[in-house]
Each structure stands twice: as C-alpha cells, then as structure tokens.
Amino acid sequence: MSLAVQECHGGMGEPGSLHQPVCSVLRAHLEKMASVHMRDLFESDPNRFERFSLQVGEVLLDYSKNRITDETMQLLMRLAEEAGVAGWRERMFAGDKINHTENRAVLHVALRNRSNRPVVVDGEDVMPKVNAIIERMGVFAEQVRSGQWRGYTGERITDVVNIGIGGSDLGPQMVVQALKPYRHPRLKVHFISNIDGAHVKETLESLNPETTLFIVSSKTFTTQETMTNAHFARSWFLAQSQETKHIAQHFVAVSTNSESVAAFGIDPAHMFEFWDWVGGRYSLWSAIGLSIVLAVGAERFIELLEGAHDMDEHFRHAPLAQNMPVILALLGVWYNNFFGAESHAILPYDHYLRSLPAYLEQADMESNGKSVDREGRVVDYATGSIIWGATGINGQHAFYQLLHQGTKMIPADFIVSIDPPTDLHKHHDILIANFLAQTEALMRGRTREETVRESGASGNGQFIQHKVFEGNHPSNAFLVQKITPHALGMLVALYEHKIFVQGVIWNLNSYDQWEVELGKQLASRILPELHADLPVASHDASTNALINYYRRMNHTHPD
Ligand code: G6Q
Numbered sequence: 001m002s003l004a005v006q007e008c009h010g011g012m013g014e015p016g017s018l019h020q021p022v023c024s025v026l027r028a029h030l031e032k033m034a035s036v037h038m039r040d041l042f043e044s045d046p047n048r049f050e051r052f053s054l055q056v057g058e059v060l061l062d063y064s065k066n067r068i069t070d071e072t073m074q075l076l077m078r079l080a081e082e083a084g085v086a087g088w089r090e091r092m093f094a095g096d097k098i099n100h101t102e103n104r105a106v107l108h109v110a111l112r113n114r115s116n117r118p119v120v121v122d123g124e125d126v127m128p129k130v131n132a133i134i135e136r137m138g139v140f141a142e143q144v145r146s147g148q149w150r151g152y153t154g155e156r157i158t159d160v161v162n163i164g165i166g167g168s169d170l171g172p173q174m175v176v177q178a179l180k181p182y183r184h185p186r187l188k189v190h191f192i193s194n195i196d197g198a199h200v201k202e203t204l205e206s207l208n209p210e211t212t213l214f215i216v217s218s219k220t221f222t223t224q225e226t227m228t229n230a231h232f233a234r235s236w237f238l239a240q241s242q243e244t245k246h247i248a249q250h251f252v253a254v255s256t257n258s259e260s261v262a263a264f265g266i267d268p269a270h271m272f273e274f275w276d277w278v279g280g281r282y283s284l285w286s287a288i289g290l291s292i293v294l295a296v297g298a299e300r301f302i303e304l305l306e307g308a309h310d311m312d313e314h315f316r317h318a319p320l321a322q323n324m325p326v327i328l329a330l331l332g333v334w335y336n337n338f339f340g341a342e343s344h345a346i347l348p349y350d351h352y353l354r355s356l357p358a359y360l361e362q363a364d365m366e367s368n369g370k371s372v373d374r375e376g377r378v379v380d381y382a383t384g385s386i387i388w389g390a391t392g393i394n395g396q397h398a399f400y401q402l403l404h405q406g407t408k409m410i411p412a413d414f415i416v417s418i419d420p421p422t423d424l425h426k427h428h429d430i431l432i433a434n435f436l437a438q439t440e441a442l443m444r445g446r447t448r449e450e451t452v453r454e455s456g457a458s459g460n461g462q463f464i465q466h467k468v469f470e471g472n473h474p475s476n477a478f479l480v481q482k483i484t485p486h487a488l489g490m491l492v493a494l495y496e497h498k499i500f501v502q503g504v505i506w507n508l509n510s511y512d513q514w515e516v517e518l519g520k521q522l523a524s525r526i527l528p529e530l531h532a533d534l535p536v537a538s539h540d541a542s543t544n545a546l547i548n549y550y551r552r553m554n555h556t557h558p559d
Contacts, residue, residue: 059487
C-alpha cells in the first residue's frame with residue numbers, strides 16, 4: 001500500500017472516491033470543471049493543441065479535446081505521484097514479483113528488451129533464454145516460409161492454424177490481421193479459439209492435412225477449449241495421414257508445460273517455451289507470437305518488439321507529465337473516478353485494426369476489472385472501465401448516435417494512420433475527413449442558435465431541440481504515420497502501460513485473473529451432468545431447470 005493511501009484511508013475518502021490526499025482537491029476542481037465547455041477552452045486558448053499533444057516515435061497523441069486545463073493535469077500528475085506510479089514502474093521493470101497473488105514477476109517488457117540489459121528473476125538473468133527462443137522461432141518460421149519444412153507427403157506448408165484461446169489467441173490474431181500488408185504471399189494463418197464446433201469444423205473444411213501446420217498455443221496446456229480443439233485437429237489429421245509419426249511435421253506447441261505437450265504427442269523439440277512471468281494477455285511478444293513470425297517473418301516480428309521496447313523506454317524514463325501512457329491513464333481516471341464515466345470506446349479508423357477493440361477489452365478488463373485492492377480489501381471506488389469499440393467509420397452508421405446525443409459520458413480513443421494502407425487515396429481522404437469531423441463534433445457540438453441557422457428556411461421549430469448537439473464529449477486522437485510492425489508495437493505497449501498505471505492508482509494487482517480460473521472449474525462440474533441419467537438437483541432452481549431442460553430436449557451424444 002502506498003503511504004498516501006495509508007495516510008488518508010478511512011478518513012479523507014468519500015464513498016466511491018479514491019483516497020489519495022490530492023483527490024479531495026480534484027473533487028473540488030471537478031465542481032469547477034463540470035460546467036466548463038471545451039468549446040470555450042479552445043476559444044480562449046489558441047495554443048491548446050500545442051500544450052495538450054505529445055509525439056512519441058511515430059505516434060502523435062492529441063489529448064486537447066478533453067475536459068481539462070493545466071490545473072487538471074497538474075492535479076492528476078500529483079495523483080500519479082501520490083499513488084507511487086514511478087516506484088511501481090521501477091519494480092515491474094526490475095522483475096519484482098508484483099503479481100503477488102500468484103507470486104510472479106510481470107515481465108512482458110523483458111520479452112522485447114532490445115537493449116538486452118540483464119533482467120533478473122530469482123537470481124537468473126532471463127535475457128539469454130528470451131533471446132534464444134526468439135532465435136528459434138525465427139529459424140523455424142524461415143524453414144516453413146521458405147518451403148524447406150515440408151509436410152509428411154513432401155508438400156510445402158500452405159496454412160498455419162493457431163489453436164488457443166484468450167491470451168493465447170487474441171494478441172497474435174490481432175497482430176496478424178493488423179500486419180496483413182506484410183504477410184507471406186503463400187502462407188495463410190488461421191485462428192481457432194471457440195469450443196463451438198462450428199469454428200474448428202469450418203476452418204478445417206477448406207484445409208488439406210498434407211499442407212497444414214498446427215500450433216497448439218496454451219500456457220498451461222490444460223485449457224479445455226484448446227485441448228478439445230487440438231485433439232479434434234489431431235484426429236482430423238490422422239484420419240488422412242494414418243501414422244502418428246507424421247504428427248511431428250504438422251504439430252508444434254507453445255507452452256510452459258513440457259510434460260503435457262509430450263503427452264499430447266508433440267516432440268519437445270517442437271515446443272516453443274515461455275515462462276510464468278508472462279501473463280496470458282501480455283504474451284503476444286513471447287513464443288505465443290509464433291503465428292505472427294510465420295505470417296510476417298522474423299525481421300518484422302523484431303520490428304514489432306523494437307516498437308514496444310521504444311515505448312517501454314519512453315514509459316520508463318519520460319517525466320510523468322510528458323509520459324504518454326501516464327497521461328492516458330490519468331485522463332481515464334479523471335473520467336472514471338470523478339465524472340463517473342462507466343465505459344471507454346476504442347475506435348480505430350483502420351480496417352486492419354478492427355480486432356484492436358476486442359484485444360484491448362481483454363487486456364484492460366481482465367487486468368483492472370477487480371474490486372479488491374492489493375491488500376485484499378473491497379474497494380469503495382470505481383476501478384476498470386468497460387472497454388468496447390469497433391471500427392469508427394462503421395460505428396458512425398451505428399452506435400455513434402449515443403456518443404453524441406445519449407445521456408452517458410463515453411470518452412473515446414480515435415486511431416488512424418496517415419499513410420493509406422492501399423493505393424485508394426480517395427477512400428483514405430474520406431476516412432480521414434470523417435475521423436477529424438467526428439472528434440470535432442463530439443467536442444464542439446452544435447448549439448441551438450447554430451442549429452436554427454443551419455436549418456435555414458426549412459427549419460422546423462418544433463424539432464430544433466432534437467437536432468442540437470451538446471458537445472463537450474472527450475476524445476483522444478492518435479495519428480500514426482503508418483501501421484508498421486514498429487508502430488503497432490508502440491501502440492500496444494502504450495495501452496499495456498496505461499493499464500499498468502491505472503492499476504497502480506486503483507491499488508490493484510492487474511496481473512491475476514481469478515475469474516478465468518473460476519470459469520475453467522465451473523464448466524467442468526456441469527459437463528458430466530448434461531448427460532446424467534437422473535435429473536440434476538445440485539444447483540439453484542434456475543440452473544437445475546436449464547440443465548434438465550437441455551437433457552430432455554437434446555438428443556445428441558458427446559463424441
Ligand atoms: C490471460 C488469461 C486467459 C488465458 C486463457 C488461455 O491473461 O489468463 O485469457 O490466456 O485462458 O490459457 P492457456 O494459454 O493456459 O490455454
């Protein structure tokens with residue numbers, strides 16, 4: 001617990017509020033800011049963009065369209081200081097076991113530590129083994145990509161299928177999609193995660209076992225969904241190849257559990273290892289990124305790591321007030337804990353970034369969706385936001401109505417690249433124009449007078465109020481030169497560190513996930529009951545009735 005929290009816990013805090021000393025000052029400041037319109041802030045300060053924007057590498061962040069003044073930012077920076085962000089940040093980089101409920105270090109930063117400076121966990125520098133696995137992944141991927149690695153009939157591999165779920169799926173899937181312009185021209189990469197049989201069946205339907213390589217990605221190698229899909233893929237493969245010795249050329253594993261990998265029948269020589277200090281949702285930089293290396297090649301993967309490392313260096317060394325992840329985190333806290341905002345939208349104006357919202361949903365909500373602080377006390381303040389989103393341009397024709405005219409405050413991140421991903425320049429200009437118009441409209445709104453003026457002669461007084469836009473809706477705009485592997489690495493690391501800083505301010509362990517563990521147990525209990533001979537009576541009335549209804553109405557049998 002930070003000293004600041006200790007000092008004022010139980011005294012200065014109000015229900016629903018944070019407890020650092022500066023929070024009472026922030027609450028007083030909020031009273032002032034609640035009635036301030038951003039339109040007026042822009043009108044009174046032509047340099048607002050210069051003061052509230054920041055560039056790190058190829059990522060420009062404009063945060064001037066937020067409900068902030070210099071004073072707000074100063075107070076928020078004090079909050080970061082009082083919560084001990086700098087100290088916790090150092091502990092993470094130093095390999096301290098800050099994931100205390102699992103007694104683990106949190107070292108995704110070591111996976112992309114391109115400076116190679118030693119990172120010591122339990123007395124061992126982990127960098128040699130990190131570098132060795134990156135090297136092995138590169139060599140293996142090159143063999144497959146070049147056609148040197150052949151299937152059991154001597155054919156080249158044309159399709160790679162990653163079987164994994166959660167952290168062993170969302171990260172690599174998002175990156176492979178985002179970097180599609182860099183992909184190998186003849187190697188397709190697929191992802192199977194869902195235990196709905198339609199996912200595995202539909203994916204395998206179009207594939208040829210002779211030319212398909214499976215990566216079974218699972219940190220624990222016990223996850224029911226992944227193992228069930230992996231066994232199904234194995235049977236599908238053996239139905240044609242007939243001999244188990246051929247598995248060696250068609251199945252590799254990414255895991256921390258070598259015994260279970262061997263028991264599955266995968267040669268340990270074809271296992272790519274990672275370690276318990278890599279959290280699932282932070283693992284795309286580890287061997288879990290093998291599908292990325294296969295898709296875009298080792299060099300591009302290294303560029304991704306370098307981008308993340310550059311953001312790590314910025315996060316570690318930049319003063320808090322000029323630190324992009326810290327600024328983003330504090331803005332989030334400002335809305336979450338002071339304005340009472342419940343959710344935060346991620347709106348990429350980029351077809352290739354369309355899986356980023358889903359990726360960040362997990363990264364953020366699994367990390368900071370907690371209601372118990374590091375000391376095990378139930379918190380009395382809001383923690384992680386509901387993260388959601390979709391490609392912005394599609395959202396404009398769907399849910400933006402609520403962002404503009406609904407009753408909820410939903411801060412949003414708008415993300416776009418300056419260089420178009422294709423040669424369709426007119427498309428890109430329209431995209432950019434929409435991106436800019438939306439952030440402007442959210443900020444400015446449209447007053448009643450403007451609405452009347454714009455309606456002109458056809459203006460219908462009765463409906464004027466329906467066409468008024470209050471504005472004052474906060475947003476961040478990210479302009480990235482181009483979605484290169486390096487820029488993507490920076491962007492993802494930026495969000496990872498934002499989540500870290502918020503976790504520190506809320507005094508959470510952002511790196512455990514007890515719900516996931518619970519989910520894994522619960523389904524195992526119900527599974528045998530679905531085909532029990534006698535009616536099930538061991539649950540609540542609703543669950544019993546649903547299980548028994550399923551038993552009566554379902555006439556299929558498990559395979
Ligand atoms: C991530 C979570 C979770 C996990 C999956 C898959 O941080 O812990 O999403 O990644 O449950 O777990 P395995 O990799 O062990 O199969």
